Amino acid sequence: MPSPITRRGFCHQSFGFGLGAFLWQTLRPFWSPNGRRHTIGSASTGTTPLIITSHRNETGRRAMETAWEILTNGGSALDAVEKATNIIEVDPEDTSVGYGGLPNERGVVQLDASIMDGKTYSAGSVAALENIKTPSSVARLVMERTDHVMLVGAGALEFAKSWGFEEENLLTDRARERWLRWREERSDRDDWGPPDHLRTPGEPGTSVNASQAETHGTVNVLAVDADGDIAGITSTSGLSYKIPGRIGDSPIIGAGLYVNNDVGAAGATGRGEDVIKSCATYYIVMRMQEGRSPQEACEDALQMIAARYRAVGLDFLPGEKFVAINKDGEYGCATMRSTRVPRMTVANRSGLSIYEGTIAFPTDT
Ligand code: ASP
Numbered sequence: 001m002p003s004p005i006t007r008r009g010f011c012h013q014s015f016g017f018g019l020g021a022f023l024w025q026t027l028r029p030f031w032s033p034n035g036r037r038h039t040i041g042s043a044s045t046g047t048t049p050l051i052i053t054s055h056r057n058e059t060g061r062r063a064m065e066t067a068w069e070i071l072t073n074g075g076s077a078l079d080a081v082e083k084a085t086n087i088i089e090v091d092p093e094d095t096s097v098g099y100g101g102l103p104n105e106r107g108v109v110q111l112d113a114s115i116m117d118g119k120t121y122s123a124g125s126v127a128a129l130e131n132i133k134t135p136s137s138v139a140r141l142v143m144e145r146t147d148h149v150m151l152v153g154a155g156a157l158e159f160a161k162s163w164g165f166e167e168e169n170l171l172t173d174r175a176r177e178r179w180l181r182w183r184e185e186r187s188d189r190d191d192w193g194p195p196d197h198l199r200t201p202g203e204p205g206t207s208v209n210a211s212q213a214e215t216h217g218t219v220n221v222l223a224v225d226a227d228g229d230i231a232g233i234t235s236t237s238g239l240s241y242k243i244p245g246r247i248g249d250s251p252i253i254g255a256g257l258y259v260n261n262d263v264g265a266a267g268a269t270g271r272g273e274d275v276i277k278s279c280a281t282y283y284i285v286m287r288m289q290e291g292r293s294p295q296e297a298c299e300d301a302l303q304m305i306a307a308r309y310r311a312v313g314l315d316f317l318p319g320e321k322f323v324a325i326n327k328d329g330e331y332g333c334a335t336m337r338s339t340r341v342p343r344m345t346v347a348n349r350s351g352l353s354i355y356e357g358t359i360a361f362p363t364d365t
Helices: 007-015 058-072 077-089 135-145 153-162 173-184 272-278 280-289 294-311
Strands: 027-031 037-041 050-053 111-117 122-129 150-152 219-224 230-236 257-260 264-270 320-326 331-338 343-348 351-356 358-362
Touching (some): 050 058, 058 077, 058 343, 058 351, 077 135, 077 219, 077 230, 111 135, 111 257, 122 153, 135 150, 135 153, 135 230, 150 153, 219 264, 219 320, 230 257, 230 264, 264 272, 272 294, 294 331, 331 351
Parallel strands (some): 122 150, 331 358
Antiparallel strands (some): 027 037, 050 219, 050 343, 111 122, 257 264, 264 320, 320 331, 343 351
């Protein structure tokens, strides 16, 4: 029998107590592609406005509450996703995004972010941006105040400063301690050498192991407003201890984020290299355009990536998580391989809720 999300479990896992209306998703059984039974959240009846984030912690909840206020007061999806993301970016406890994000291998925090506005078919992004806490807001200015889509490194910083952003040290003591620990034992945990999928298991440098998996993290925020317009943001400190200058999928439109105002939006978290190679969020939005639900489209993208490797004779399953929404206010999320179901935070007319998605290839440990 599928197990429903209980009120108690929900509060325990995420939001604490007394937060007003909650939505309890009905779960239905799902057979994953390798034949193992799992549960999948059913989000078939969508309503708008809607906002979701891949984060499911207290900060994610606060971000959704703030964004919901904006949306219910007639604000735009674009403003809602920006304000929500800023709350997550400035949280020093979050080691995957903005201030407090884990640094590159030299101890320097380099941030990537993208924004896309479906209403105006506009996009902006920054990559390898240092010393600015809210890269998504800089990306919005790139989108709105330049004729470019992407600014990188020193140019992105100069642009941010020209708009009054203050340079700040983004490396918190907590992140520094983790980086120092990583540096002491870095021999088999860096990204120098051939790509993971071309290494023999156990070969030094193979980064697909538990400790490396913990070093991924990104936030996706997607919304559709009362006018039916759609916007999205992806923001991250990227792969931790990355080679300086390495840019992941998050600032690349069509990889870490894609929005089509007639269809929906999708965001990605996880191994950016594979999200880039597969143009994953563009693929997800195209699948939704072909009639797939957000949940199905996220699962399709994972299967597509796994199939690409199978086609070249490799049994490689990169760790990815996708989230998606459509114009009708439906939503979904799915992850490639995990012991735990992926979750995201949802705010719509039914209140705040945690939605559980699916695992394409469940693992025992
Ligand atoms: N996708 C991000 C990157 O590759 C990191 C992550 O989501 O974990 O930079």
